[in-house]
Amino acid sequence: MTELANVLYEKFGYREFRPGQERVIRSVLEGKDTIAILPTGTGKSLCYQLPSYLLPGSTLIVSPLVALMEDQASSMRRKGEKRVVALNSFLSYQEKKRILSQLQLYKFIFVSPEMLLQEKVENRLRQLDLSLIVVDEAHCISQWGFDFRPDYLRIGEIFNRARPPILALTATADQQVIQDISIYLHMKQPIVEKQSLDRPNLTYVIEKMNSSDKTKWIEERVEQTIGPGIIYVASRKRADQLATILTEKGYSVAAYHAGKEQEDRALIQEQYIRGEVEWICATNAFGMGIHKDDIRQVIHEHLPHTIASYIQEVGRAGRDGKLACAVLLYAQEDENITRFIIHNDMPDRFEVEHYTERMQAGLSPAESAVLAGLSETAKRVIDFYLSQMPLEKVYARIEELQRNKEMDLLQMLSVIHSEICIRKKILDLFGEEHETNLDTCCSVCGLGEIDWLRKTKEAEVQRTMTYSWDERIDVLLGI
Amino acid sequence: MELSSVVLFMLSKMNGERSRNACLHIIRGKRSGQTLQDVQYFDLKRFFCILPKLESAIYEEQIDWLIGNRYITEVESRLYVTDDGYKRAKALPPYHFNGWEYRGNETVFFGRLALAIQTLSYFKDGVTSFMPIQTERDIQVFVKGILRNLPIEDSQFSKQVGCELKLALNQSEMSDMQKQIMASRLTGHGITGRTWEQLATDMGRTSLFVYLEFIEGLHRLLxxxxQVSTYHFMRKVAEGIQTSTYLTESALQTRQLYASGLSAEEISAVRGLKQSTIDDHFVEMAINDEAFPLHHFVTLEQADSVVSKVNELGTRRLRVLKSEFEEMSYFQLRLILGAKLGDGT
Structure with missing residues (x-):
């Protein structure tokens, strides 16, 4: 066995690497800047954890989502690695001070981009012996990506001089995004390791119908085919509404979206993972950090705004490698509805004008943003541009962004209306070659009856037992 | 319980004395001088802050429903309870809220309890890793703190906690439905808690109905x-939940400055707060502090004549009183009402 394989077994308990992992790890160990594009659920975190054990110093991991960061840090702690710390805005002042003063004790340091920009944090990090810098969800650095984070752009500036290698990780990236990652992180001739986005066990189906028929279609689908499944819908309100309709019909369904209180969201996740709930009606808030391998279906009732987000959402099905199905329900009016939502989300020239005028009039940026009708995300983006370029250029940039969003939508539509294999079409858009010869490929290639999806017997949903209150407490506490 | 019934009960106490939203402010626990006075005058302390996040649209729905069913009427934007309304209010079962003492902190208590029970539930089976039901940092830190020194891996200990919990639930005299809600909101190894919506469906009620039952149950449990010193575990969980000072933090600061010799105007300048805010603080003190020096602001004769006028007219409405005592300011009138009639008698 090679040294790498030894560490893999001793530290992680695996006998073999997943595709792509070993090449990424070797590249990092050779001190090269590396961009790794690995589909979600294929062991991205191993790509930095393993080399860290072979490197003398600490590893810094920049991660955009606090929830995701906490999730990863606690999962590492659970597996026995105690030298992990997460620096984010959740920390109290005292905690932050304590952690910063003993930062050298940690092997793995997670940090949010906002934190990285704080002078104290930045200075402290410069003093450390860092062996590796990891940028997770690196597509956030690209202004063309679907969740651009301006803070990310400054990562490259902070570690400009003598620095350890950077490993950029992401699940989906086309050529444009790869280029942006490389430029903005000031990478030196990075090695790009790209694993195919293709998920051979996933069947793509596009169903065209009238909007008014979608609910009925979903009802029948839930009645006749197996879960567990996720139904992605356009809004919180619709998630609640659809969940209610399906629950009233006697199916095991719950709604999930960011408008629900935190405890309820945690309970629904737990019920879903344990098989107590079979279907989730969700907005795109659902999915990140959910570890469930046996999801058999993902249904989109609405049109996703970009292919990248679509790929990520359907990619949650079939992690166990068994067959899974992704259905997108499309109605003609969806195109314009989605276009409206996208443009509504994006700031326009008028709003930016309004925003800057208010600030000149002496209002705080936060107040001005509210008055100008800018969302928090929009404000973040505009603030960044305003700090970088004159107003006229900002307008031009916004128009460019608008055009890009439109391009994303047109790409998504090109998949919907594709006359060639859907799988091939999607892979084409990400610059991948694909020759199709699967029986269970997609609705363009032809599917016939999808037998494996049919419910054979009454679904074995683990219904929650009805306990009386004192029985519940007995079960909970082992009485 | 129905929020509309709670609102009707509260309105029957205030009957037309206060504005349309006075009730909403009490339920949300608004810390303004006016609301703090209202809960005292009308004996509604226990409803203070029972739903801190109540949306005004939901409140309006209750009002509309009550008007639609002729339990209340609206005259010149004041709400009066009808005879039918009084009958209905009298027939309501007694409410056991204790909002004045807990002020929204009861949900912090339950958050801690749920996380502690979840931890014990997993640890008793030797499982030391799970997704915590509570992500709020303060709650996590608190629960870690109390569990650190307890034998949480000992299954005898989790049984002991379970028995304590059951005993306390029984002793609280909350309804069976409330016990069911409490137990169902707990989650653990092999048994997942229920969401508000699921409980509402189970019980054939609305989520709000279930939630109000939950809050009242929590107050009774707390x-x-x-009261009982043998609830060792739960007393630890409930640490700091009960309000220790009835003054707001801000009013406390004003009190200190006043005690150190500053005038109201000086306090306003030093603290950079509006005079009206400082006035509110004094009214708060007048209500809550037995030793409040009312004579610094009005003469004893003035105070006595206002009290007898209130009794004579049977109203505490400021505008009415102001027209009777033109020489006094609204601020002075509020101080007298607070200090002399603060207990609602």
Missing amino acids: DVVH
């Missing part, structure tokens, strides 16, 4: 936990 009351016995504070």
Whole structure:
């Protein structure tokens, strides 16, 4: 066995690497800047954890989502690695001070981009012996990506001089995004390791119908085919509404979206993972950090705004490698509805004008943003541009962004209306070659009856037992 | 319980004396001088802050429903309870809220309890890793703190906690439905808690109905936990939940400055707060502090004549009183009402 394989077994308990992992790890160990594009659920975190054990110093991991960061840090702690710390805005002042003063004790340091920009944090990090810098969800650095984070752009500036290698990780990236990652992180001739986005066990189906028929279609689908499944819908309100309709019909369904209180969201996740709930009606808030391998279906009732987000959402099905199905329900009016939502989300020239005028009039940026009708995300983006370029250029940039969003939508539509294999079409858009010869490929290639999806017997949903209150407490506490 | 019934009960106490939203402010626990006075005058302390996040649209729905069913009427934007309304209010079962003592902190208590029970539930089976039901940092830190020194891996200990919990639930005299809600909101190894919506469906009620039952149940539970010294575990969980000072933090600062010799105007300048805010603080003190020096602001004769006028007219409405005592300011009138009639008698 090679040294790498030894560490893999001793530290992680695996006998073999997943595709792509070993090449990424070797590249990092050779001190090269590396961009790794690995589909979600294929062991991205191993790509930095393993080399860290072979490197003398600490590893810094920049991660955009606090929830995701906490999730990863606690999962590492659970597996026995105690030298992990997460620096984010959740920390109290005292905690932050304590952690910063003993930062050298940690092997793995997670940090949010906002934190990285704080002078104290930045200075402290410069003093450390860092062996590796990891940028997770690196597509956030690209202004063309679907969740651009301006803070990310400054990562490259902070570690400009003598620095350890950077490993950029992401699940989906086309050529444009790869280029942006490389430029903005000031990478030196990075090695790009790209694993195919293709998920051979996933069947793509596009169903065209009238909007008014979608609910009925979903009802029948839930009645006749197996879960567990996720139904992605356009809004919180619709998630609640659809969940209610399906629950009233006697199916095991719950709604999930960011408008629900935190405890309820945690309970629904737990019920879903344990098989107590079979279907989730969700907005795109659902999915990140959910570890469930046996999801058999993902249904989109609405049109996703970009292919990248679509790929990520359907990619949650079939992690166990068994067959899974992704259905997108499309109605003609969806195109314009989605276009409206996208443009509504994006700031326009008028709003930016309004925003800057208010600030000149002496209002705080936060107040001005509210008055100008800018969302928090929009404000973040505009603030960044305003700090970088004159107003006229900002307008031009916004128009460019608008055009890009439109391009994303047109790409998504090109998949919907594709006359060639859907799988091939999607892979084409990400610059991948694909020759199709699967029986269970997609609705363009032809599917016939999808037998494996049919419910054979009454679904074995683990219904929650009805306990009386004192029985519940007995079960909970082992009485 | 129905929010509309709670609102009707509260309105029957205030009957037309206060504005349309006075009730909403009490339920949300608004810390303004006016609301703090209202809960005292009308004996509504227990409803203070029972739903801190109540949306005004939901409140309006209750009002509309009550008007639609002729339990209340609206005259010149004041709400009056009808005869039918009074009959209905009298027939309501007694409410056991204790909002004045807990002020929204009861949900912090339950958050801690749920996380502690979840931890014990997993640890008793030797499982030391799970997704915590509570992500709020303060709650996590608190629960870690109390569990650190307890034998949480000992299954005898989790049984002991379970028995304590069951005993306290029984002793609190909350309804069976409330016990069911409490137990169903707990989650653990092999048994997942229920969401508000699921509980509402189970019980054939609305989520709000279930939630109000939950809050009242929590108040009753906390009351016995504070009374009975043998609830060792739950007393730890309930630490700091009960309000220790009835003054707001801000009013406390004003009180200190006043005690150190500053005038109201000087306090306003030093603290950079509006005079009206400082006035509110004084009214708060007048209500809550037995030793409040009312004579610094009005003469004893003035105070006595206002009190007898209130009794004579049977109203505490400021505008009415102001027209009777033109020489006094609204601020002075509020101080007298607070200090002399603060207990609602």
